[in-house]
Amino acid sequence: xSDLRIDDIRxxxxxxxxxxxxxxxxxxxxxxxxxxxxxxxxxxNDDQIEAEQSIKNYMSGKETNLHNTLLSLxxxxxxxxxxxxxxxxLMEAYxxxxxTSV
Numbered sequence: 459x460s461d462l463r464i465d466d467i468r469x470x471x472x473x474x475x476x477x478x479x480x481x482x483x484x485x486x487x488x489x490x491x492x493x494x495x496x497x498x499x500x501x502x503n504d505d506q507i508e509a510e511q512s513i514k515n516y517m518s519g520k521e522t523n524l525h526n527t528l529l530s531l532x533x534x535x536x537x538x539x540x541x542x543x544x545x546x547x548l549m550e551a552y553x554x555x556x557x558t559s560v
Contacts, residue, residue, distance in 0.1 A: 464499060464502060464503050464506065464538075464541075467499065467541070467542075467545055468496070468499050498541065498544075499541065501537070502534075502537045502538055502541045505530075505533055505534040505537045505538070506534050506538065508530055508533075508534065509530045509531045509533070509534035509535075512526065512527045512530040512531070513527060513531070515527075
């Protein structure tokens, strides 16, 4: 369902990181920007999987609390929308950098 979108976004971010050489040798010790993005995308993916499992559990009768099911759906929806906003801002910044003349 939305896993395809997340994989597409992950591929786009990997392409951006390859084109912009985010793995530069001047990188300070610690977690790189691309690793932070990857972990954030993985977190959104986990939320999507959890929401899907919650729906399956509710429909099969394993979960009887509709409130918890709706909460997991909303959490997944909000995290996905936020990720899309961050992706949009990153794409805008990348495009602006590419338009900058040196």
